[in-house]
Amino acid sequence: MKFGGASTHTSAGIRNVTRIINAKLAEQPLIVVSAIGKTTRNIEQCAHEAAAGNAESAYHQLDELIAFHVQLATQVISPELYPAVERRIAELGLSLRSLLKGLSIVKELSPRSLDACRAHGEKFASAIITEALKKGGMPVHYIPAEKIIITDKKYGRASVVDEPAKRNAQKYIIPAVEKNSVVLTEGYIGAAEDGTPTTMGKESSDYTASLLGALCGAVDIQIWTDVNGMMTADPRIVPEAKTIEELSYDEAEEMAALGAKILHPLTIVPARTGNIPIHIKNSTNSENPGTIIHSATRRELPAKVEAVTLIESVSISDHNGEALFQLASPGGHVRFTNVPDISGTGDHSAVSAVGEGVGKEPSLLRRMIATLEPMGIKAVLFGASQNSISVILSRTNGEPALRALHKEFL
Numbered sequence: 001m002k003f004g005g006a007s008t009h010t011s012a013g014i015r016n017v018t019r020i021i022n023a024k025l026a027e028q029p030l031i032v033v034s035a036i037g038k039t040t041r042n043i044e045q046c047a048h049e050a051a052a053g054n055a056e057s058a059y060h061q062l063d064e065l066i067a068f069h070v071q072l073a074t075q076v077i078s079p080e081l082y083p084a085v086e087r088r089i090a091e092l093g094l095s096l097r098s099l100l101k102g103l104s105i106v107k108e109l110s111p112r113s114l115d116a117c118r119a120h121g122e123k124f125a126s127a128i129i130t131e132a133l134k135k136g137g138m139p140v141h142y143i144p145a146e147k148i149i150i151t152d153k154k155y156g157r158a159s160v161v162d163e164p165a166k167r168n169a170q171k172y173i174i175p176a177v178e179k180n181s182v183v184l185t186e187g188y189i190g191a192a193e194d195g196t197p198t199t200m201g202k203e204s205s206d207y208t209a210s211l212l213g214a215l216c217g218a219v220d221i222q223i224w225t226d227v228n229g230m231m232t233a234d235p236r237i238v239p240e241a242k243t244i245e246e247l248s249y250d251e252a253e254e255m256a257a258l259g260a261k262i263l264h265p266l267t268i269v270p271a272r273t274g275n276i277p278i279h280i281k282n283s284t285n286s287e288n289p290g291t292i293i294h295s296a297t298r299r300e301l302p303a304k305v306e307a308v309t310l311i312e313s314v315s316i317s318d319h320n321g322e323a324l325f326q327l328a329s330p331g332g333h334v335r336f337t338n339v340p341d342i343s344g345t346g347d348h349s350a351v352s353a354v355g356e357g358v359g360k361e362p363s364l365l366r367r368m369i370a371t372l373e374p375m376g377i378k379a380v381l382f383g384a385s386q387n388s389i390s391v392i393l394s395r396t397n398g399e400p401a402l403r404a405l406h407k408e409f410l
């Protein structure tokens, strides 16, 4: 069960999380938490500020971040458990402060140092949520992610090294799950073999949860967030978006790779390998069934658009006469040859229609082009994947295009 920052940034949110886990005790859940609210972004800002030589401003932002966590902790942790958490928060604060001090002296920020800073966000979260769960009388066993998730040293987008991760999951997680009802660890972070902190890319806690689920033989992977599952579009941009009850692994992966920010695209890989279903659920509305992602569902023919997605930062560059689209989503590279009229790096967006077999359906392509033509189509990516059609437009037209497509198809 993974609970993201969107589920834990208020005391009410943490209470919901406690209630949801409490109801699952008999199923021996493994809990994966990520940094609370906007903590990762705040830490990154502190680090950049420090490296720019503005130590005082960085310390000030850090103090605010610590105060935020302290306040949350006082609201959700029982008084007898609180002092230990307060000490832990102070200790993490000092550790981060000395890193910031170092950055402000050397006036540079390496990817390695940035990861060391970022990892503190998950540590604040695990400290608070572990004790908040104990308040309800729950037996909770905390295992630091870096004890399990061994990665390479591609700081900021590290990859897990399979064998040690598997070994560690078997050695530490499985016995703990069998002994205690609830085991808790962090998403997003890991460590290189020599112990150096690493992170696996924005929003990769979803992936941690799926990977650990597969390594521990879970029967279900649950991603708890702040909306009722995967929807036909991002509800922040398309308010009338609806929950999709069921998706195949391929469809969910395509949606994630093409911009559906609710799910990290790599999440699908371990789940598909282990044939474990993924449930996407709303922690503020746990009764809602949300979305189930599992092995191929039989879709009716002709192919139907299940969702529309948007990536807002597509750059287009010329590589030896080939235009290369860099879709700024993890793993989302699309190569497209012989595109006329595209030069240099543009400020573009990609809107996509996703659904099994959509990319093989010329009538859907025609409708998509007719809908978006008035907004100025720069290129169409069609046929590379059977499960999507993407259109590149200027960046400013991305949101209107997403709304227009939703209206046309959903």
Ligand code: ADP
Pocket: 003, 004, 005, 006, 007, 203, 224, 225, 226, 227, 229, 230, 231, 232, 233, 234, 235, 236, 259, 260, 261, 262, 263, 307
């Ligand atoms: P968490 O902190 O739980 O990881 P995120 O902010 O990463 O939460 O993901 C949840 C958000 O993803 C939602 O609030 C929603 O605005 C956004 N989102 C983007 N695309 C979709 C989609 N297709 N369906 C549902 N939510 C989406």
Ligand code: MG
Pocket: 004, 203, 206, 261, 262, 263
């Ligand atoms: Mg997320």
